[in-house]
Amino acid sequence: MPRYASSTDVARLAGVSQSSVSRSYRPGASISQRTREKVLAAADQLGYRPSIIPRIMISHRSDLIAVVIGGLYNPLYARVLEEFATQLHSSGRQMLLVPVDSGHSLDSVLPRLAGYRVDAIVSALAVLSPKTAAALAKLRIPVISFNTKVSNAWVTSVSTDNARAGAEIADHFLARGARSFGFVTGPVDSPASAERLKGFRRTLARRGFKNLRIAEGRFRYEDGFQAALAMFACGNAPESIFCANDLLAIGAIDAIRTRLRLRVPEDVLVAGFDDIPMAGWAAYELTTFVQDASLMVRETIKMFQHSPIVRRDLAEGRVTLPARLVERASTSRLSRGSRAEIADVSRAEGP
Amino acid sequence: MPRYASSTDVARLAGVSQSSVSRSYRPGASISQRTREKVLAAADQLGYRPSIIPRIMISHRSDLIAVVIGGLYNPLYARVLEEFATQLHSSGRQMLLVPVDSGHSLDSVLPRLAGYRVDAIVSALAVLSPKTAAALAKLRIPVISFNTKVSNAWVTSVSTDNARAGAEIADHFLARGARSFGFVTGPVDSPASAERLKGFRRTLARRGFKNLRIAEGRFRYEDGFQAALAMFACGNAPESIFCANDLLAIGAIDAIRTRLRLRVPEDVLVAGFDDIPMAGWAAYELTTFVQDASLMVRETIKMFQHSPIVRRDLAEGRVTLPARLVERASTSRLSRGSRAEIADVSRAEGP
DNA sequence: TTGGTCTATGACTAGCTAGTCATAACCAGT
DNA sequence: ACTGGTTATGACTAGCTAGTCATAGACCAA
Numbered sequence: 044m045p046r047y048a049s050s051t052d053v054a055r056l057a058g059v060s061q062s063s064v065s066r067s068y069r070p071g072a073s074i075s076q077r078t079r080e081k082v083l084a085a086a087d088q089l090g091y092r093p094s095i096i097p098r099i100m101i102s103h104r105s106d107l108i109a110v111v112i113g114g115l116y117n118p119l120y121a122r123v124l125e126e127f128a129t130q131l132h133s134s135g136r137q138m139l140l141v142p143v144d145s146g147h148s149l150d151s152v153l154p155r156l157a158g159y160r161v162d163a164i165v166s167a168l169a170v171l172s173p174k175t176a177a178a179l180a181k182l183r184i185p186v187i188s189f190n191t192k193v194s195n196a197w198v199t200s201v202s203t204d205n206a207r208a209g210a211e212i213a214d215h216f217l218a219r220g221a222r223s224f225g226f227v228t229g230p231v232d233s234p235a236s237a238e239r240l241k242g243f244r245r246t247l248a249r250r251g252f253k254n255l256r257i258a259e260g261r262f263r264y265e266d267g268f269q270a271a272l273a274m275f276a277c278g279n280a281p282e283s284i285f286c287a288n289d290l291l292a293i294g295a296i297d298a299i300r301t302r303l304r305l306r307v308p309e310d311v312l313v314a315g316f317d318d319i320p321m322a323g324w325a326a327y328e329l330t331t332f333v334q335d336a337s338l339m340v341r342e343t344i345k346m347f348q349h350s351p352i353v354r355r356d357l358a359e360g361r362v363t364l365p366a367r368l369v370e371r372a373s374t375s376r377l378s379r380g381s382r383a384e385i386a387d388v389s390r391a392e393g394p
Numbered sequence: 395m396p397r398y399a400s401s402t403d404v405a406r407l408a409g410v411s412q413s414s415v416s417r418s419y420r421p422g423a424s425i426s427q428r429t430r431e432k433v434l435a436a437a438d439q440l441g442y443r444p445s446i447i448p449r450i451m452i453s454h455r456s457d458l459i460a461v462v463i464g465g466l467y468n469p470l471y472a473r474v475l476e477e478f479a480t481q482l483h484s485s486g487r488q489m490l491l492v493p494v495d496s497g498h499s500l501d502s503v504l505p506r507l508a509g510y511r512v513d514a515i516v517s518a519l520a521v522l523s524p525k526t527a528a529a530l531a532k533l534r535i536p537v538i539s540f541n542t543k544v545s546n547a548w549v550t551s552v553s554t555d556n557a558r559a560g561a562e563i564a565d566h567f568l569a570r571g572a573r574s575f576g577f578v579t580g581p582v583d584s585p586a587s588a589e590r591l592k593g594f595r596r597t598l599a600r601r602g603f604k605n606l607r608i609a610e611g612r613f614r615y616e617d618g619f620q621a622a623l624a625m626f627a628c629g630n631a632p633e634s635i636f637c638a639n640d641l642l643a644i645g646a647i648d649a650i651r652t653r654l655r656l657r658v659p660e661d662v663l664v665a666g667f668d669d670i671p672m673a674g675w676a677a678y679e680l681t682t683f684v685q686d687a688s689l690m691v692r693e694t695i696k697m698f699q700h701s702p703i704v705r706r707d708l709a710e711g712r713v714t715l716p717a718r719l720v721e722r723a724s725t726s727r728l729s730r731g732s733r734a735e736i737a738d739v740s741r742a743e744g745p
Numbered sequence: 746t747t748g749g750t751c752t753a754t755g756a757c758t759a760g761c762t763a764g765t766c767a768t769a770a771c772c773a774g775t
Numbered sequence: 776a777c778t779g780g781t782t783a784t785g786a787c788t789a790g791c792t793a794g795t796c797a798t799a800g801a802c803c804a805a
Contacts, residue, residue, distance in 0.1 A: 181441030
């Protein structure tokens with residue numbers, strides 16, 4: 044067991060009081076050069092570092108921020124996590140990383156986090172049921188829901204304007220000449236996916252296109268692959284497909300090209316969401332929406348700088364950031380008429 | 395400031411002693427049903443959860459494990475991190491995530507980690523200089539170096555048998571008929587990359603092939619892309635390329651196909667390392683090596699179950715795991731003779 | 746009733762650091 | 776030498792929980 048040396052141990056060895064040891068580590072404290080040197084020499088010999096554990100008890104501040112996250116297979120989340128770690132670290136706080144299975148609730152980990160007296164919880168991905176929210180309010184832990192709009196006195200949220208993006212891509216497809224449309228969803232309980240669909244569908248309807256093929260996915264490459272096959276299997280193939288995220292879109296492109304023997308973008312336009320690094324790869328050149336991870340994280344961290352009690356009303360507890368469309372080759376042009384025959388996919392398997 | 399309720403608060407409200415509150419949360423403790431109910435009701439009202447902070451002071455055990463990691467842009471690392479989080483969590487420990495820039499030293503974060511009295515440090519990616527190692531030994535914090543062979547009384551390591559894999563892929567290329575070879579490295583200070591190259595080069599030499607083109611990369615897609623262009627730019631193009639990781643390999647494939655207008659695998663065989671999800675994508679079908687993340691993490695966690703003092707010799711502090719070759723289409727066949735003319739890449743830009 | 750056993754409860758304490766307060770040491774000016 | 780002010784130091788304490796120990800109360804058998 045790694046028994047850490049205490050300031051008392053150092054004091055004994057240096058022949059001074061514990062107070063002097065403590066002072067040696069506080070800049071600006073009233074201590075003589077001579078004593079400080081004695082202390083630091085003794086500390087070095089014992090491998091002493093001041094503990095912040097007692098301070099947590101006294102000050103009720105742990106500088107620990109719990110980040111509850113899952114789905115790191117999605118590079119966007121990996122990126123967001125790294126951004127969180129970096130920003131928290133540089134503001135002198137530590138990140139307690141708590142894994143959750145996608146869609147799982149915070150409930151089961153709450154007691155443990157409370158036990159460590161975390162200063163705040165950032166919940167990306169975990170479900171925030173009203174019951175959980177109530178429990179959090181009782182514990183008085185500020186919670187920032189990342190990318191999911193929930194909000195009460197103790198829960199605030201930072202998210203992207205998904206509906207707006209859905210509307211934008213609809214007009215983008217129309218401007219490129221597409222006249223039939225498909226959408227590949229995320230998991231049914233994903234509000235982000237639902238909002239993207241809503242904006243997409245509403246704008247299409249407003250422009251007079253009510254027909255929208257929808258295939259279900261769960262945010263993974265394989266789902267996009269299968270969804271594309273399913274969409275093209277029963278005739279009436281769409282000329283453009285908007286996918287709830289980039290992994291789905293890339294899966295769809297691979298299915299369209301390698302199984303259906305169609306071309307992207309000549310035969311089908313495909314767009315995604317997130318702008319993960321793979322979207323820029325030469326094989327895909329995927330049109331997508333950038334979510335500014337750095338900004339989102341910065342806004343999230345701002346959220347718990349000020350006590351939730353300071354906030355005047357709930358609206359202040361909600362931040363919505365725009366997503367920016369990045370146009371790439373995957374939606375550059377349709378070559379109507381030259382469309383190749385759709386390959387037989389009756390025996391379609393997974394990739 | 396989220397002032398957590400204390401057991402004394404609960405005791406006062408419930409009209410019992412602090413001891414009884416504490417006992418109410420310990421299964422098997424000597425407490426009457428009636429009292430426990432009173433306590434739990436009061437606790438619920440105040441939103442009380444026992445703090446583990448005082449226990450850390452008394453028992454010298456924080457159940458905190460620091461994981462120092464960077465390079466999450468590489469899906470392998472994201473995967474490993476998630477695995478760590480999950481396994482640590484299910485063994486009742488918490489993960490303190492510390493970000494580092496690739497290749498940076500542990501030194502700068504060490505005082506902070508010591509301040510939180512972490513039970514152990516897992517270092518993936520961070521450099522472990524002898525000086526740092528000495529500091530760690532003084533602090534008496536066990537350190538497990540993940541995927542880098544370092545080892546002294548307080549530092550143990552878990553890594554992959556990289557040289558072996560390099561040898562294996564050399565023979566694989568030879569068996570597929572390749573007679574010229576290229577290698578794309580990781581950053582110069584990456585031991586993993588160096589070992590993979592070493593095994594690859596030695597085996598080729600042993601089989602009579604001394605000529606090996608080497609291009610430098612830094613583990614990213616863009617580097618693989620540029621490395622491939624550079625390799626083919628000055629004539630003498632290799633028939634097979636082994637890349638230090640999958641991102642490099644995928645970048646190389648994209649460059650070979652979209653810029654050089656050559657085919658993979660017909661004109662060039664390409665293999666990578668890590669088996670990230672993208673390696674299995676239909677567009678690439680990349681031959682690569684699986685590192686069993688789950689097993690590596692399990693072995694790493696085992697490392698700090700037993701005090702380093704218990705270990706009888708240094709050899710016990712080093713675990714090397716095999717990497718398994720996954721053959722996919724990217725190395726399936728060369729069609730010698732039919733090789734297309736290499737496109738002009740004189741004005742080659744990034745992807 | 747008495748003595749013994751068992752259960753339930755409360756008082757007390759270890760563990761460590763940063764801050765408060767009191768005091769000791771030192772210095773300069775008179 | 777003495778006063779007043781400054782600087783350096785030590786004693787003491789808050790903060791919270793799980794464990795130890797002592798004791799009060801309940802219960803049973805004799």
